[in-house]
Amino acid sequence: xxxxxxxxxxxxxxxxxxxxxxxxxxxxxxxxxxxxxxxxxxxxxxxxxxxxxxxxxxxxxxxxxxxxxxxxxxxxxxxxxxxxxxxxxxxxxxxxxxxxxxxxxxxxxxxxxxxxxxxxxxxxxxxxxxxxxxxxxxxxxxxxxxxxxxxxxxxxxxxxxxxxxxxxxxxxxxxxxxxxxxxxxxxxxxxxxxxxxxxxxxxxxxxxxxxxxxxxxxxxxxxxxxxxxxxxx
Amino acid sequence: xxxxxxxxxxxxxxxxxxxxxxxxxxxxxxxxxxxxxxxxxxxxxxxxxxxxxxxxxxxxxxxxxxxxxxxxxxxxxxxxxxxxxxxxxxxxxxxxxxxxxxxxxxxxxxxx
Numbered sequence: 001x002x003x004x005x006x007x008x009x010x011x012x013x014x015x016x017x018x019x020x021x022x023x024x025x026x027x028x029x030x031x032x033x034x035x036x037x038x039x040x041x042x043x044x045x046x047x048x049x050x051x052x053x054x055x056x057x058x059x060x061x062x063x064x065x066x067x068x069x070x071x072x073x074x075x076x077x078x079x080x081x082x083x084x085x086x087x088x089x090x091x092x093x094x095x096x097x098x099x100x101x102x103x104x105x106x107x108x109x110x111x112x113x114x115x116x117x118x119x120x121x122x123x124x125x126x127x128x129x130x131x132x133x134x135x136x137x138x139x140x141x142x143x144x145x146x147x148x149x150x151x152x153x154x155x156x157x158x159x160x161x162x163x164x165x166x167x168x169x170x171x172x173x174x175x176x177x178x179x180x181x182x183x184x185x186x187x188x189x190x191x192x193x194x195x196x197x198x199x200x201x202x203x204x205x206x207x208x209x210x211x212x213x214x215x216x217x218x219x220x221x222x223x224x225x226x227x228x229x230x231x232x233x
Numbered sequence: 234x235x236x237x238x239x240x241x242x243x244x245x246x247x248x249x250x251x252x253x254x255x256x257x258x259x260x261x262x263x264x265x266x267x268x269x270x271x272x273x274x275x276x277x278x279x280x281x282x283x284x285x286x287x288x289x290x291x292x293x294x295x296x297x298x299x300x301x302x303x304x305x306x307x308x309x310x311x312x313x314x315x316x317x318x319x320x321x322x323x324x325x326x327x328x329x330x331x332x333x334x335x336x337x338x339x340x341x342x343x344x345x
Binding site for chain 2: 198
């Protein structure tokens with residue numbers, strides 16, 4: 001099976017280039033994931049750089065651009081991929097080396113969403129309770145693993161990564177706006193109400209299309225807008 | 234909430250789109266049902282108080298709608314501050330001129 005992989009080492013290369021790799025057919029096994037193939041290719045050339053950790057689609061570290069679409073290599077069946085498989089780092093993010101990108105800005109925007117519970121009332125002895133219905137409202141929001149596939153596929157984030165929070169951070173904003181235990185809803189909505197943080201989203205929906213966890217940041221952003229409008233009328 | 238950004242701009246763009254859509258739909262329906270035969274009939278139609286006011290509102294809301302939209306495009310794609318400001322000012326001046334021109338035509342028609 002043929003692969004074409006983006007290579008760039010800032011210490012030795014003046015410009016990035018695509019390198020061809022071949023995975024012998026006898027090494028391709030049924031049910032193999034793209035990450036398994038990458039680990040075998042790394043045995044051929046151990047200078048090939050990519051991130052991976054849990055290998056089960058939970059840690060979110062092996063996000064990359066595969067044949068033009070962002071996804072997690074560890075949960076992407078090799079059999080579904082058209083050869084030659086073209087692997088590139090996340091678009092719109094600075095490349096550190098090969099498929100490894102600098103996600104500092106992504107995490108900075110995540111912090112901008114204040115992804116923690118704000119509740120100043122005295123702490124109860126056991127825990128802050130929620131009704132099952134209130135808890136259900138967090139489904140589809142809390143499961144994000146911060147792999148970055150969504151934000152790195154969002155044209156608005158490519159253009160304004162410094163000021164637009166991006167779909168991943170906005171999904172987290174929605175998660176805490178929806179949380180019945182959080183007391184800072186007004187503060188959160190006010191922070192999002194400017195020309196950039198939320199409203200650079202134009203409903204392109206790449207985020208929803210690529211999310212490897214099947215989440216819907218686009219809908220979450222729409223829900224934030226709806227909450228804002230309800231609060232202001 | 235700022236004057237014309239964020240949620241207010243987003244909402245205004247949609248409200249103005251609904252008004253503009255309704256206006257265009259009604260204008261086409263009226264023109265198809267009773268096409269003005271001559272210049273006098275055109276003037277009579279345009280200067281009818283309801284049509285006149287609806288058209289003035291249409292022009293103002295359409296310009297507001299287009300301003301929000303174009304400003305979005307410029308904010309999205311034009312990053313250098315000086316180029317961005319120049320583009321925004323150029324669009325604003327063009328829209329103001331267009332607005333004054335259209336209103337002047339309507340006022341002239343109403344005065345004749």
